[in-house]
Amino acid sequence: MRLSKTFIKTLRSAPKDETAINGAYLVRAGYVHKEMAGVYDYLPLGLRVLENIKNIIRDELNKLGCEEVLMAALQNPEPWEKSGRWQSEKVDIWFKTEVSSGGMLGLAPTHEEPMVNMMKSYITSYKDLPLYVYQFQNKFRNELRAKSGILRGREFLMKDLYSFHTSEEDLDRFYAEVEKAYSRIFARLGIGDFTYETFASGGIFSKYSHEFQTLLSVGEDTIYYNTDKSVVLNKEVYNDVVLADLGATGEKFEETTAAEVGNIFKLKFKYSEPLGLKFSDEGNAQKTVYMGCYGIGVSRVMGVIAEKFADEKGLVWPDTVAPYQYHLIGIGEAGTAEAEKFYTGRENSVLFDDRDKRPGEKFADAELMGVPLRVVISDKTLEAGEAEITERRTGKSWRVSVEKLFSM
Amino acid sequence: MRLSKTFIKTLRSAPKDETAINGAYLVRAGYVHKEMAGVYDYLPLGLRVLENIKNIIRDELNKLGCEEVLMAALQNPEPWEKSGRWQSEKVDIWFKTEVSSGGMLGLAPTHEEPMVNMMKSYITSYKDLPLYVYQFQNKFRNELRAKSGILRGREFLMKDLYSFHTSEEDLDRFYAEVEKAYSRIFARLGIGDFTYETFASGGIFSKYSHEFQTLLSVGEDTIYYNTDKSVVLNKEVYNDVVLADLGATGEKFEETTAAEVGNIFKLKFKYSEPLGLKFSDEGNAQKTVYMGCYGIGVSRVMGVIAEKFADEKGLVWPDTVAPYQYHLIGIGEAGTAEAEKFYTGRENSVLFDDRDKRPGEKFADAELMGVPLRVVISDKTLEAGEAEITERRTGKSWRVSVEKLFSM
Numbered sequence: 001m002r003l004s005k006t007f008i009k010t011l012r013s014a015p016k017d018e019t020a021i022n023g024a025y026l027v028r029a030g031y032v033h034k035e036m037a038g039v040y041d042y043l044p045l046g047l048r049v050l051e052n053i054k055n056i057i058r059d060e061l062n063k064l065g066c067e068e069v070l071m072a073a074l075q076n077p078e079p080w081e082k083s084g085r086w087q088s089e090k091v092d093i094w095f096k097t098e099v100s101s102g103g104m105l106g107l108a109p110t111h112e113e114p115m116v117n118m119m120k121s122y123i124t125s126y127k128d129l130p131l132y133v134y135q136f137q138n139k140f141r142n143e144l145r146a147k148s149g150i151l152r153g154r155e156f157l158m159k160d161l162y163s164f165h166t167s168e169e170d171l172d173r174f175y176a177e178v179e180k181a182y183s184r185i186f187a188r189l190g191i192g193d194f195t196y197e198t199f200a201s202g203g204i205f206s207k208y209s210h211e212f213q214t215l216l217s218v219g220e221d222t223i224y225y226n227t228d229k230s231v232v233l234n235k236e237v238y239n240d241v242v243l244a245d246l247g248a249t250g251e252k253f254e255e256t257t258a259a260e261v262g263n264i265f266k267l268k269f270k271y272s273e274p275l276g277l278k279f280s281d282e283g284n285a286q287k288t289v290y291m292g293c294y295g296i297g298v299s300r301v302m303g304v305i306a307e308k309f310a311d312e313k314g315l316v317w318p319d320t321v322a323p324y325q326y327h328l329i330g331i332g333e334a335g336t337a338e339a340e341k342f343y344t345g346r347e348n349s350v351l352f353d354d355r356d357k358r359p360g361e362k363f364a365d366a367e368l369m370g371v372p373l374r375v376v377i378s379d380k381t382l383e384a385g386e387a388e389i390t391e392r393r394t395g396k397s398w399r400v401s402v403e404k405l406f407s408m
Numbered sequence: 409m410r411l412s413k414t415f416i417k418t419l420r421s422a423p424k425d426e427t428a429i430n431g432a433y434l435v436r437a438g439y440v441h442k443e444m445a446g447v448y449d450y451l452p453l454g455l456r457v458l459e460n461i462k463n464i465i466r467d468e469l470n471k472l473g474c475e476e477v478l479m480a481a482l483q484n485p486e487p488w489e490k491s492g493r494w495q496s497e498k499v500d501i502w503f504k505t506e507v508s509s510g511g512m513l514g515l516a517p518t519h520e521e522p523m524v525n526m527m528k529s530y531i532t533s534y535k536d537l538p539l540y541v542y543q544f545q546n547k548f549r550n551e552l553r554a555k556s557g558i559l560r561g562r563e564f565l566m567k568d569l570y571s572f573h574t575s576e577e578d579l580d581r582f583y584a585e586v587e588k589a590y591s592r593i594f595a596r597l598g599i600g601d602f603t604y605e606t607f608a609s610g611g612i613f614s615k616y617s618h619e620f621q622t623l624l625s626v627g628e629d630t631i632y633y634n635t636d637k638s639v640v641l642n643k644e645v646y647n648d649v650v651l652a653d654l655g656a657t658g659e660k661f662e663e664t665t666a667a668e669v670g671n672i673f674k675l676k677f678k679y680s681e682p683l684g685l686k687f688s689d690e691g692n693a694q695k696t697v698y699m700g701c702y703g704i705g706v707s708r709v710m711g712v713i714a715e716k717f718a719d720e721k722g723l724v725w726p727d728t729v730a731p732y733q734y735h736l737i738g739i740g741e742a743g744t745a746e747a748e749k750f751y752t753g754r755e756n757s758v759l760f761d762d763r764d765k766r767p768g769e770k771f772a773d774a775e776l777m778g779v780p781l782r783v784v785i786s787d788k789t790l791e792a793g794e795a796e797i798t799e800r801r802t803g804k805s806w807r808v809s810v811e812k813l814f815s816m
Binding site: 005006007008009011033035036039040041042043044047050065067068069070071072073074075076092093095096097098099100101105107114118119121122123128131133138140142143144145154155 | 415419441448450452473480484500504507509513522526527530531539548552553562
């Protein structure tokens, strides 16, 4: 991408109500535009980051045999009434809207009910199971407060996966596979070292669920971990009974803040029973389908990465999610000509600052935008047949020959 | 994709309220699931078709230098109040919803207002122009009736492009480029021969706008064309004054039905003026930005293609939008083994019916699902070292050597 051709610009300031670091930097660096608290537009660079995150998740889920769909946001109350989640007293984050032909619709805050309802058309026999179906879809939540940039949205992108099984054993097997896939996903996203699978409350049918929590000073969750971080718990289950259950009685635990980037849940019959999702077994008996659900907050992950790695100069993207790999700057006549050559054919990996601006301004923008490697080709570096590479994360610079650069 | 592994199944019947051919076939063939009138979920095959359509549109728009973004569905009333389109008396298809922290939000039925509002952060000088920004985004419209399958949705996928210019001449230039790009897009989508650019009413600032109408018996629009189809008009502008204006007085016009798949519109100052989108010109004078907008109904196009080409046996997809290129069936032990070999490494272009079903049932499903080429490898065809290929569109069959098949 040529910065001279794109509509985005780095901005001197973020909106006044943007108090979160991730939100402020993402707005200033031209990745997102803020519509209102908790509602953002994704600009070309931001959309590339989102797509990179989606592709990593998609790749790992497809390896497990999961199938991608795209469900509607508009929700018929019927299946939600069956599960008891339509009433605002039960679920208080609904956006509801009147239909001109009569009645009400909701905007999906999650998709268990329509997913279970849909699968009634496709699951009849044990031969149809197991099945794993996921989507990347905008969720809508009528949050009273949304002050954390894209960490907590009224409208946000989520990956939600639902699994369907004939038995608890098969649910357990797949749940364990997803646990491993999630670890791979967060590692590939560059936050593996700071992300812990934590015990969380399980609800009616399961003792525990699990969350994936990334250590983050501005995270909204409180978690507790023991010395070797082999046991990590959510605040809601941090009590003597649970610690005894996990064999961690007497261990020393520390408290810290974190952001929930994923959660996995053995639903068992929680939705399949009230909505009547059944299968006929080998003996032709009707049985209720076992279910699991597995979420990752895609736009939240983007916010966590932005917030986690940012420094006083701006954003710092891991290679795997960065919108581009190289931030290219040419200085002087020969340097600019050589930069043009480097850019040609590398439009998909190079962000080329070909604007008519001073080098200092370009360097500052490169730091704000956070692309992993800055490549500077100047008349001066060319005298030695070289270009200068600077790693955004560490600030380290080194020279490479132009020949080597062009082989990259 | 292996049919034995996917959750989708062909269904014997569509929902009772599904009267449209496109909706009924798309549901029966497992491309979509109907949530309610005008609201559908996209299943794996349907999602692939949507993505194929998006990629063709994206490719042509990117060639024009357009940039992709993704805007929010939730709408702050403020910019819509400025343009006068917030009141339900003016725009009667709003879905509106209450915010828990107070006030109302809308679900975007289109995006002119937030787009113009956003661009106020990015357009200040003539040096910033022209700019072309587009998105693929779900629109929400509170339609009283939605009985045409995915041809008319309460929630539907649209591509909307907005252009920003310093002068009417530059708007005219880009408008003409989009006209050509749209013709290329509809040609690549396989409906070019049946799609006409029609004159439609222009609103306050322009004499005419243009629609792209695909001839379709169940289309909701009425259009008029002269003998050589050099002048095609919408019903709303089919009158003597317009015919005289287009130099078509006295010509014979025929009436037909069509579905609107795209529209392009010279907005000029329609939204930039009330929302105050200005630029400073070379002489530092503040001037209002000229705008154009350009839509394509992505999910509607999928419905039009489904409806247009379907025959009594099911769907018929053009190659360019088909979810897969080959519908593979193995018959007998050797035939099935050879089919497995053909499938390996071609997972992205082959829909492999490896289910334990009779060949007749598989043939019927292949016809219902509408993949362009059916490939049958049976013990019998293998005796001659051959496979049988059948073109879905024409029903024509021919033999190819296994060697040639594997080189495809």
